[in-house]
Amino acid sequence: MTDEIEPFWKQIIGAVLAQGDLLPKCLVPQFEPDYGTGDAEAIQDVPTGDADLIIVTQSCDLVNDKIVLVALCPIHTLDAFEETNPKFKKNRWEEVRKGRVPGLHLLGSPEEPGNNRKALVVDFGQIFSLPPKYLRSRAEQVGNRWRLASPYLEHFSQAFARYFMRVGLPSPIPPFK
Amino acid sequence: MITGMHVAAHPIAFYQQLPSIWSQTTSLAISEDARSSNTQAQLAAAHFSSRPTLVLLIAQSDDINYAHVDLMPGKTIKTRYRYIGRLPAREYPDID
Numbered sequence: 001m002t003d004e005i006e007p008f009w010k011q012i013i014g015a016v017l018a019q020g021d022l023l024p025k026c027l028v029p030q031f032e033p034d035y036g037t038g039d040a041e042a043i044q045d046v047p048t049g050d051a052d053l054i055i056v057t058q059s060c061d062l063v064n065d066k067i068v069l070v071a072l073c074p075i076h077t078l079d080a081f082e083e084t085n086p087k088f089k090k091n092r093w094e095e096v097r098k099g100r101v102p103g104l105h106l107l108g109s110p111e112e113p114g115n116n117r118k119a120l121v122v123d124f125g126q127i128f129s130l131p132p133k134y135l136r137s138r139a140e141q142v143g144n145r146w147r148l149a150s151p152y153l154e155h156f157s158q159a160f161a162r163y164f165m166r167v168g169l170p171s172p173i174p175p176f177k
Numbered sequence: 178m179i180t181g182m183h184v185a186a187h188p189i190a191f192y193q194q195l196p197s198i199w200s201q202t203t204s205l206a207i208s209e210d211a212r213s214s215n216t217q218a219q220l221a222a223a224h225f226s227s228r229p230t231l232v233l234l235i236a237q238s239d240d241i242n243y244a245h246v247d248l249m250p251g252k253t254i255k256t257r258y259r260y261i262g263r264l265p266a267r268e269y270p271d272i273d
Contacts, residue, residue, distance in 0.1 A: 028264060049264035076266045084266040103269070126267055 008108035009146040015136040018059040020148030020156060022075060022110075023138055025050040028128050052076070054122055054148075055135075056160050062132065069129040073160075075107070075122045096121065102166055105159045110146045122156070124163040 009022070030047045038044075053072035061067050082088050093116070096104045103125045109118035139145060148156055 027258075027260075029258065030261070030264070046258050047261040048258040049261045051264040074264070074266065081266045081269075085269045088269075123267065123269070125269070 005108065005113040006149075007110075008113055008149060008152045009110040010149045011110075011144055012147045013144050015140045017055060017062045017070065017132065017135055017139060018147060019055050019057060019062070020059075020153040021055045021139070022052065022146040022148075023055070023072070023135060024052045024142060024145075026053045026072070026128075026130060026135070026138055028053075028130070051128075053128065053130075054156075056124075056127070056157070058157075065132075067132065070132050070135055072128050072130060072135075073122050073124055074126050074128075075120050078117060078119060078121060081121050081123075093119075099159070102159075102163045105156060107148065107152065107156065124160055 012021075027048050028051050030049060032047070035044055035046065051074050054075045055062070055070055055072050057067060057071045062070065078088075078093065092101070093106070095101050097106050097116075103123065105122045105124065107120045107122065109115060109120065112118045
């Protein structure tokens with residue numbers, strides 16, 4: 001590994017949101033299957049946890065206030081991801097790095113881009129919608145924060161699009177042997 | 178559920194209400210005191226209302242998610258948010 005790697009992220013400050021913004025510790029409600037059922041007068045309990053999220057909504061939609069909800073995906077350290085998914089400890093990250101796991105996308109560490117164990121992984125399989133007002137407020141609270149730099153941002157956006165538009169075939173063409 | 182399935186008045190999708198709900202929730206939920214002492218008193222003090230929403234599933238068939246296409250007047254659901262700490266990564270499926 002070399003330390004001479006172009007930085008993936010740029011540090012910013014302020015409430016303006018853009019695609020590729022990393023927002024730590026955002027509150028995310030976890031709805032349970034029985035939400036909205038039962039006694040109409042009863043107070044429904046919604047567990048709400050915090051997660052580090054990265055914005056996937058297009059920047060132009062955010063700037064022009066075209067949306068009422070912002071789409072975000074969770075972003076984890078490799079260690080945190082491996083806690084739930086120990087099978088990834090067995091060198092599955094190389095598959096992810098090569099883009100062969102469509103639901104996951106690796107991003108270089110903000111502070112140590114040359115250290116692949118410090119990379120971050122985005123899970124496209126979880127997409128949360130949160131209000132921009134809440135996220136702007138959160139961005140201000142965070143202070144200095146990270147935003148993906150070009151062309152890593154476009155690469156990330158393309159990976160998200162590719163994940164969403166993928167098509168599974170009922171039968172593949174048999175492999176050439 | 179499959180992509181394109183229309184889920185009428187599914188009560189889980191009340192995100193259209195979230196901006197007003199959330200602005201109240203965050204002022205309570207962000208409190209470090211509430212986190213460090215693990216008390217839910219501040220969250221429990223907030224009761225919110227939500228209503229069913231018409232939703233259209235837009236995710237791939239095995240990745241359930243939803244987008245909002247319309248609002249429908251409906252019953253009020255009193256909701257209380259309970260802070261549960263850090264959310265772990267989900268269990269990643271064997272097949273994408």
